Amino acid sequence: MPFGATVLADGKVIFRLWAPTARTVELCLGNQAAEESVLTMDRLADGWFQCETPPALAGHGTLYRYRIDGGLCVPDPASRANPLDAHGPSQVIDAGAFVWKDDDWHGRxxxxxxxxxxHLGAFTAEGGYTAAIQRxxxxxxxxxxxVELMPVADFPGARNWGYDGVLQFAPDHSYGTPDELKALVQAAHARGLMVLLDVVYNHFGPDGNYLHTYAPQFFTERHHTPWGAAINFDGRDSRTVRDFYIHNALYWxxxxxxxxxxxxAVHAIADDSRPDILEELxxxxxxxxxxxxxxxxxxxNDANAVRYLRQGQFTAQWNDDIHHALHLLLTGECDGYYADYADQPARHLARCLAEGFAFQGESSGFxxxxxxxxxxxxxPPGAFVxxxxxxxxxxxxxxxxxxxxIALQRPLQVVLSVLLLAPSPPMLFMGEEFAAATPFLFFCDFHGELAEAIAEGRxxxxxxxxxxxxxxARAHIPDxxxxxxxxxxxxxxxxxxxxxxxxxLDHYRSMLTLRREQIAPRLPGICAGGEFELAGASGLIVRWGLRDGARMTLLANLGESPVEGFEHFSGIALPSLFGREIQTIYLSQSDLPDFFSAGRMPPWCAAWFIEEKRA
Incomplete structure (x- = not known):
């Protein structure tokens, strides 16, 4: 890695910092000023500074900082660990010291x-990497x-959602050491679990980012984001900035x-170059x-852009549209962005299930x-989470x-059968599977005027x-x-x-068992683009073509009123007319076939079928 501190095979350590506006940079080894060893770093071309130390002077575990122009001491922006928090010294980590035992793991x-x-801090009472292993x-x-981890990049303070990270390569010390995070990943692999990580490449947090003082080229006023000046991905000196993030992805x-x-939030990444940073990464x-x-x-990507998915560069994208439609159907809430889905929530949902996004170029009132x-x-459905x-x-x-x-039990059960059995990969948020009674609030650990501004802004x-x-009423919102x-x-x-x-918990387990045993094996090669029809205000039928010519079919009524005159939509009541055999995957109530035969869908119901193609 061209950034940060790297332990070489012979025990020497190379320290590299990109500081294009600095006149001098010194490497300060140790924590207390009286105990520090200070070395002047060599100035290289293009704003780089470098220093190589012998094994006797620095190695795995050594604390270090950079002194800019004889004054401000800063952590390494590519620090592999910052055990004394984001404003403190960085720590040398030997990348080869951890002994991996997952050589036979190639993912899923x-x-x-x-x-x-x-969230690693809130997932367990103890918080952190080691405690998570127990679950x-x-x-x-x-x-x-x-398992998808919310961001772990080092942030200031003892608690944060993680999206205010300032040291992109350093797993936050409040959760444990780098080796403990590696142990968590290894333990997950031993149980057949993938581990995904949230990363934030659109901004730095508001406290603890020192790059402005010696590498302002990291940012640009040509573009702006909700957090201020954008990351410089397409202007002068952007090559090093792009490499920083590409190496960060490779590093994890x-x-x-x-x-x-x-x-x-890649919609907040501004880059007019081609290939852009996402394509190159x-x-x-x-x-x-x-x-x-x-x-x-x-x-x-809040913009619902599909270019990166269409080109096969990215596996999938979060689908906020389906959440908003389902939430509105369950709760009736239509404030804020939910207003965009209030006209025909069942249609928005059906379109999400069949085609991915509900908004595919339509105007948004919000x-x-x-x-x-x-x-x-x-x-394909797999492109949408x-x-x-x-x-x-x-x-x-x-x-x-x-x-x-905020939702009633039966409607939520039906909605979950739609979500968990649909071809697209489902995502759960920690605790939802047992209806956790604890809330999940917005929290952070800032101080002074910044803390007051965040509380008021919230x-x-x-x-x-x-x-x-x-x-x-707003005064009661938690600080x-x-x-x-x-x-x-x-x-x-x-x-x-x-x-x-x-x-x-039993309901989630039963749904995910059905998915594993009866749905997932049929998903390879599933056809792109399903078909959907609507029945009344709240009924829908969605079909997806499978590789072997069969069809996966969902029939659902996500409303309080029955849907009449349904028989001409489905063909389910008289399957022999369609030359297909039907395998029932799930019925939200056992008497649904009788309702369907009578051309009716009762309130809040769902049924899943595989319509096999006859030889």
Whole structure:
């Protein structure tokens, strides 16, 4: 890796820093100023500084900082560890010191993906990498095949969602050491679980980023983001910036044996060059770790752009559209972005199931009438990650309520059968499978004016919602910086034996068992672009063509009123007319075939079938 500190085979350590506006850079070894060894780094071409140390002076575990122009001491922006927090010294890590025992692990194919998103600090009472290992058997038994970690890049303070990271190569010290993260990945592989990691390549957090002082070329005023000046991916000196992020992706996949990355909010990455940074990064991954094992790249892209999926560079993309349609059907909430789905939520859902996105170029009222999205019906279902809960959709509610706190049991059961059995890979958010009673709130650990600004900004985000139009109502929104806000967000695993939580856990397990045994084996080669029809205001039928000529079919009514005159939609009641044999996968109630034969769909029901093609 051209950045940071690298331990060589002979024990020497090479330190490299890109500081194009610095006149001098010194390497300060040790923690306390009185004990430091200070070495002047050699200035190389193109803004680089380098220093090589003998084994007696530095090695695995050595703390170090860079002194810029004889004044400010800064951590290494490519630090592999920062045990004294983001403002403290970095630590030399020997990348080859950890003994891996997963040589026979080559990942899992994407059609088997059932993703479980978790926050390492709130997933267990203890928090951290080692504690998470104790829950891996539970996840495997649940039917999960991929664990997705919210970002671990070092952030300031003791708690954060992770999207305010400032040291992109350093696993945050509050969760444990780099070796403990590697042990978590290795333990997951031993249980057949992939490990995916969220990475943030669109901005740095508001506290602890020193790059502006010695490498302002990292940023550009040509583009702007919600967090200020954009990362410089296409201007002067952008080559080093692009390499920084490409090597970061390779670093996580190679050095930590991760199975994939989820790139946060790529719609906020501005890059007018070709190939752009996403294309170049994907090519580097496929030409590197992707040549010998499965390496999955997933996008979050609010623009519903499909270019990266169409070209096969990225495996899949989060599908907010399906969440919004399902949430509206379950709760009736139509504030904010839900308003875009209020006209025909069942149609939006059916289109998501069949074609990927609900918005494929249509205007968005929430976005002041601007078009949103691109046609996606030509993509296979595996290109879209579906969910009913995520850290965003739970944590960005004022009180962090989970869906089981605001939806009725039977409708939610039916919705989950749609979500968990559909061809697209489903994603769960930690604790949803047992209807966790604990909220998941927005939390961080900033101080002073920044903390006050974040707390006030958080409350103002909800001013456009009817329930929080009154300032007095907004004043009750939990303070993100309060330690209690974080503590309240930790999962309570002691509730699993309580009847209401056991009920939901059993439901999830049964759905994921059906998926593993009857759905997943049929997914390789599934045809791109399904077909959908609507029945009344809330009924829908969706079909997907399978590789062997069979069809997977969903019939559902996601409303309070029965749907009449249904028989001409499905052909399910009289399958012999279609020359097909029908394998029933799931019925939300045992008497559904009688209703279908009578041309009716009762309220809140779902049925899954495989229509086999006769020889």
């Amino acid at each position: 194919p994407w059609h088997e993906a059932v993703i479980y998103e978790l 891996l058997d539970y996840l495997a038994e649940l039917g999960v095949t991929a 996949l190679d050095e930590y044996h991760l199975d994939g990355l989820r790139l946060d 994907a090519a580097a991954v496929h030409d590197g770790p992707g040549r010998s094992r499965q390496a999955h790249l997933i996008l979050e 976005r002041e009438g601007r078009p949103r999205g691109e046609p996606s019906g030509h993509l 579906n969910f009913i809960q995520t850290h965003d959709q739970v944590g960005n509610r004022a009180y962090g309520e989970r869906i089981t706190m 409350r103002m985000e909800f001013a456009r919602f009817r329930a929080f139009a009154n300032p007095a 993100p910086n309060a330690p209690a806000t974080f503590e309240r967000s930790k999962l309570d695993w002691g509730c699993l034996d309580e009847p209401q939580h056991k009920f939901w």
